[in-house]
Amino acid sequence: MTFDLEIIAQQFAIIRHYESKGRFHYLDNAATAQIPDCVISAITEHDTLHRSNVKRGIHRLAEEATDAFEIGRDRVAKYLGIQNSNEIIFTGGTTAGINMVALGFGQNLKAGDEIVLSQAEHHSNLVPWQILKQVKGVSLRFLPVDRYGVLDLSRMEEFITPATKLVAVTHASNVTGAITDVAAISKMAHEQGAKLLLDGAQMAPHGPLELGGLGADFYAFSGHKTYGPSGVGILWGCMESLEQLPPAFGGGEMIEHVTLEKTSYADPPHRFEAGTPPITQAVGLGVALEWLGNHDLQGIHNHLDNLTKQIMIGMEQLNNRYENRIHILGPPKGEKRLPLISFAVRDAHPHDICQIMNDRHGVALRGGHHCAEPLHAIFDLDGTTRASLGLYNRQQDVDALLNGLEDCINILD
Amino acid sequence: MNNNMYNDPIIAWSKRKEHMGTLENADCRATENNPLCGDRISVEMKLDNNRIKEIAFHVRGCILAKASAAHLASLVTGLDLETLEQLKQGFRKSLKENDKEVFFLESHDVFKPVRSRKSRHSCVLLPYDAAMKALRTGWRTPPRR
Numbered sequence: 001m002t003f004d005l006e007i008i009a010q011q012f013a014i015i016r017h018y019e020s021k022g023r024f025h026y027l028d029n030a031a032t033a034q035i036p037d038c039v040i041s042a043i044t045e046h047d048t049l050h051r052s053n054v055k056r057g058i059h060r061l062a063e064e065a066t067d068a069f070e071i072g073r074d075r076v077a078k079y080l081g082i083q084n085s086n087e088i089i090f091t092g093g094t095t096a097g098i099n100m101v102a103l104g105f106g107q108n109l110k111a112g113d114e115i116v117l118s119q120a121e122h123h124s125n126l127v128p129w130q131i132l133k134q135v136k137g138v139s140l141r142f143l144p145v146d147r148y149g150v151l152d153l154s155r156m157e158e159f160i161t162p163a164t165k166l167v168a169v170t171h172a173s174n175v176t177g178a179i180t181d182v183a184a185i186s187k188m189a190h191e192q193g194a195k196l197l198l199d200g201a202q203m204a205p206h207g208p209l210e211l212g213g214l215g216a217d218f219y220a221f222s223g224h225k226t227y228g229p230s231g232v233g234i235l236w237g238c239m240e241s242l243e244q245l246p247p248a249f250g251g252g253e254m255i256e257h258v259t260l261e262k263t264s265y266a267d268p269p270h271r272f273e274a275g276t277p278p279i280t281q282a283v284g285l286g287v288a289l290e291w292l293g294n295h296d297l298q299g300i301h302n303h304l305d306n307l308t309k310q311i312m313i314g315m316e317q318l319n320n321r322y323e324n325r326i327h328i329l330g331p332p333k334g335e336k337r338l339p340l341i342s343f344a345v346r347d348a349h350p351h352d353i354c355q356i357m358n359d360r361h362g363v364a365l366r367g368g369h370h371c372a373e374p375l376h377a378i379f380d381l382d383g384t385t386r387a388s389l390g391l392y393n394r395q396q397d398v399d400a401l402l403n404g405l406e407d408c409i410n411i412l413d
Numbered sequence: 414m415n416n417n418m419y420n421d422p423i424i425a426w427s428k429r430k431e432h433m434g435t436l437e438n439a440d441c442r443a444t445e446n447n448p449l450c451g452d453r454i455s456v457e458m459k460l461d462n463n464r465i466k467e468i469a470f471h472v473r474g475c476i477l478a479k480a481s482a483a484h485l486a487s488l489v490t491g492l493d494l495e496t497l498e499q500l501k502q503g504f505r506k507s508l509k510e511n512d513k514e515v516f517f518l519e520s521h522d523v524f525k526p527v528r529s530r531k532s533r534h535s536c537v538l539l540p541y542d543a544a545m546k547a548l549r550t551g552w553r554t555p556p557r558r
Contacts, residue, residue, distance in 0.1 A: 355418060
């Protein structure tokens, strides 16, 4: 396996296109990553030569489409280190996957049962459980975060108890970049007889994941953050958990036998894929993850870690010049974190920073609460600005970010 | 016209302090949020025969929201709900119009650079939404009909 940064970057049509026109520094990968040429080609080829519905017809195109769809599933399984592809469910994204577990798992819950979340959750892993609470009367409990935004597990036993039916937490925060100690939570959850769901939206692009040994019972992530198409995601579940999980959605394909009175369901994964799935997108996602998995993933980690450290050092230097105006969230320099940095600049609103960065420096950032409003409230912040790296980001992107940040400080002073 | 959104006039409006704060014994008040960015605007008003006599904003938000709140506060004396709605619609139409030659609401010319940034329209319109909400449903003592 090789890792050549320029070769990787030049495999993205959107990077070639915009860099040919001027400055282009895409640092919003935690929101959506860009998509390589091979995935675009795969999608185009599928819809040009193999487009049909899956698992329904017996004509040539139906068989080709079904094969392509299931090959996509196999490719996803391989990236996740999963032997049994039937544990891979295609969904509409992370949000859809978590909602499916909330709806399905929640059917057998009752008032008094507890779901344990954390203060760091994205709204996708908070609101579905709030809805479940309204419908079923379950209680929600929230593991606290420390001052760096890392899940504080020091009092875990107070939160994860025999009343806990499910622990649902982020694998890594989209705001702080903090990575959860999954082994510790998994052990506690399982000792209490609870299942563990991980929101893997941010961690999935930074594989390998090896879900089989991770300790989770469910894992959800999105295709569009893992260099794949939008409109598709994955819910993985260990087969034992999937066999116990009621389906959240009913319709075509997920059935075994239907009468007017009742229906028996298909086995996983099809039990959880009601209706026509996102076929073309699933094909594209499989290609994306195969492409990603064929790279030197450790080399990519090291590269992105290096760029992240440079950003933090650069911000420290700006703080020395500008009276500590920048507050960086998340683990300190040198500690394990995702390659994303959310920060607050005193007296400067994130939207103003993002606008100036876009208009004057060609840098794409994200501003706001990043769908994690409670976490921002804990830090007493209305919102932050976030830079998040992808495998095609290079030194020039870091330089543009830091130069632009200094410009923002001067303009917004 | 300077197409830079962070030009001197907009920044100057954002720094104006008159009409910022709270009002004692306000007749109506409201708060509006922009869920996309976390901006929050609170407004209090004193009224005279259902028309705005005094106004005060508290803005937790970007420069555009602050500038628009200060700008709106300078225009609203004597307006009622209906005329405030018309003012907002005129501003909104100016922002959304695709034809760059279309007349931009003259009183709001300072915000012309915002037109091409659709994602920022809600920032400059948020003070209007807050003021209208206060007049519609934020009465301390509901008016006799």
